[in-house]
Amino acid sequence: MGTRPAFTLDVGQNKYLQAAVDEMHAILTVNAQHLDGFEPTVAEVILVDSSGSMGMPSTKIAAARRASIAAIDTLRDGALFAIVAGTHEARMVYPARPRLAVATREGRAAAKTAVRQLTDHGGTAMSTWLSLAREIFTTQPAAIRHVILLTDGQNQSESRAQLDAELDACEGLFYCDARGIGDGWASNELLRIVAKLRGTADAAREDSDLVADFQEMTRAAMRKVVPDLRVRFQLLPGADIRFVKQVFPVEADLTEYLERTGDRTAEFVTGPWGEESREYHVCFTIDPTGRESGRDLRLARVDLEVDGDGAGAPEVEVPGRGTPILIHWTDDPVRSSRIHPKVGHYTEHVELREAVNAGCQAYESGDLNEAEQAWGRAVRLATELNNTKNLERLSHLVHIVDAVRGEVRLKEVIERRDLMGVALSSRFSTLSHDPHTPRPHPKPDERPVAKGRRCPNPDCGRVALAGDRRCEACGSELEDQ
Numbered sequence: 001m002g003t004r005p006a007f008t009l010d011v012g013q014n015k016y017l018q019a020a021v022d023e024m025h026a027i028l029t030v031n032a033q034h035l036d037g038f039e040p041t042v043a044e045v046i047l048v049d050s051s052g053s054m055g056m057p058s059t060k061i062a063a064a065r066r067a068s069i070a071a072i073d074t075l076r077d078g079a080l081f082a083i084v085a086g087t088h089e090a091r092m093v094y095p096a097r098p099r100l101a102v103a104t105r106e107g108r109a110a111a112k113t114a115v116r117q118l119t120d121h122g123g124t125a126m127s128t129w130l131s132l133a134r135e136i137f138t139t140q141p142a143a144i145r146h147v148i149l150l151t152d153g154q155n156q157s158e159s160r161a162q163l164d165a166e167l168d169a170c171e172g173l174f175y176c177d178a179r180g181i182g183d184g185w186a187s188n189e190l191l192r193i194v195a196k197l198r199g200t201a202d203a204a205r206e207d208s209d210l211v212a213d214f215q216e217m218t219r220a221a222m223r224k225v226v227p228d229l230r231v232r233f234q235l236l237p238g239a240d241i242r243f244v245k246q247v248f249p250v251e252a253d254l255t256e257y258l259e260r261t262g263d264r265t266a267e268f269v270t271g272p273w274g275e276e277s278r279e280y281h282v283c284f285t286i287d288p289t290g291r292e293s294g295r296d297l298r299l300a301r302v303d304l305e306v307d308g309d310g311a312g313a314p315e316v317e318v319p320g321r322g323t324p325i326l327i328h329w330t331d332d333p334v335r336s337s338r339i340h341p342k343v344g345h346y347t348e349h350v351e352l353r354e355a356v357n358a359g360c361q362a363y364e365s366g367d368l369n370e371a372e373q374a375w376g377r378a379v380r381l382a383t384e385l386n387n388t389k390n391l392e393r394l395s396h397l398v399h400i401v402d403a404v405r406g407e408v409r410l411k412e413v414i415e416r417r418d419l420m421g422v423a424l425s426s427r428f429s430t431l432s433h434d435p436h437t438p439r440p441h442p443k444p445d446e447r448p449v450a451k452g453r454r455c456p457n458p459d460c461g462r463v464a465l466a467g468d469r470r471c472e473a474c475g476s477e478l479e480d481q
Contacts, residue, residue, distance in 0.1 A: 026325050027279055028282060039076070052120055053184060067210040069112045082136050149178045177201075231304060359397070390425055390426060
């Protein structure tokens with residue numbers, strides 16, 4: 001494809017299944033390439049919680065002002081933008097009417113002056129914030145439409161149904177990254193919003209962290225080029241999809257957003273893209289009864305389709321022929337027992353998230369010993385996965401004695417905001433390793449060889465490294481040390 005903008009698609013799977021098994025797992029790796037340098041029309045709307053609780057303490061509303069100003073300064077020249085104050089209702093901060101302003105020197109200066117006047121009062125009704133953002137976006141076309149939503153509290157001024165109805169109305173119009181500040185927000189609400197609107201949810205550990213976070217979210221929005229990408233499956237008769245999840249860069253269950261477009265076809269949309277990689281875990285089901293064994297069958301074909309051309313977005317190539325997902329029933333127990341390294345990688349990420357959440361639940365119930373053990377498992381898994389974001393968040397809950405072994409001690413004082421933040425960060429993952437590309441050798445003093453411990457796969461036999469749970473070469477599960 002040369003240097004033209006393009007998407008590529010690769011499949012990671014072990015196609016071999018035991019004769020009676022009816023479930024196939026595959027990791028789809030989608031890469032967007034050669035998109036740097038394109039600048040389609042981009043629109044940014046910042047929704048700033050200005051409810052009364054943002055003034056308790058006043059550092060929160062002050063941090064929100066500074067972060068919003070930093071985001072305004074990060075907008076590229078000519079970008080469209082608006083600032084909204086959110087309470088039990090939504091009101092325009094800049095511009096004065098529900099429309100998009102242009103990021104010029106004069107426009108930025110006027111917007112920053114308006115942001116400095118933000119005050120805290122009232123309740124919290126996030127559907128009104130999102131509704132106003134939706135109205136603003138409809139006033140002018142843009143290829144990329146992004147919302148930053150900041151809140152310090154729970155959505156107490158309206159019903160769950162009101163928020164859900166507005167999320168339905170917003171889906172597909174813009175994507176949204178949500179951030180919590182303080183310790184009064186609800187993680188389940190932020191996750192509901194970003195799951196529907198294809199964004200990320202995270203928390204500022206310190207109020208001062210918000211500036212850098214707003215800058216990075218704005219930079220990321222400025223780098224987006226493709227408005228949307230559709231992933232389509234054409235299934236073998238009798239096959240179905242049990243679940244589909246985004247697993248990198250952030251875990252998100254997309255199963256309920258899978259659209260059935262025919263008896264044997266299904267598809268989902270991914271949101272806007274810059275030059276980046278994402279990975280998706282798809283679980284297929286098919287009844288093996290009466291199926292031929294001993295040869296490859298095409299379980300599904302995967303196609304990519306670019307959505308939403310226009311407003312300066314470039315034409316982007318996609319693979320011309322569908323990418324196959326294969327299935328091969330076999331009586332060979334060695335072939336069928338192998339776990340593909342990419343599937344194993346994200347299975348460990350699920351274990352990491354579960355360990356983090358188990359520790360939080362144990363700590364809140366007063367079982368400190370179980371909390372320490374669970375967070376120790378999480379530290380070990382995060383170390384194996386090189387998940388530095390989660391290790392950093394866990395370090396505020398435990399003293400890490402030996403990261404490789406997962407030996408930890410509970411911190412003497414644990415703040416509620418750290419418990420809430422680690423629950424969100426546990427959904428951030430690391431990109432899986434390409435099994436065909438050798439990994440750099442670890443330093444001997446950091447990852448020693450585990451003597452006498454080899455991969456049980458007779459076709460492999462690789463010597464294991466300390467701390468490994470699966471073979472790096474073939475993905476087979478290793479015996480405990």
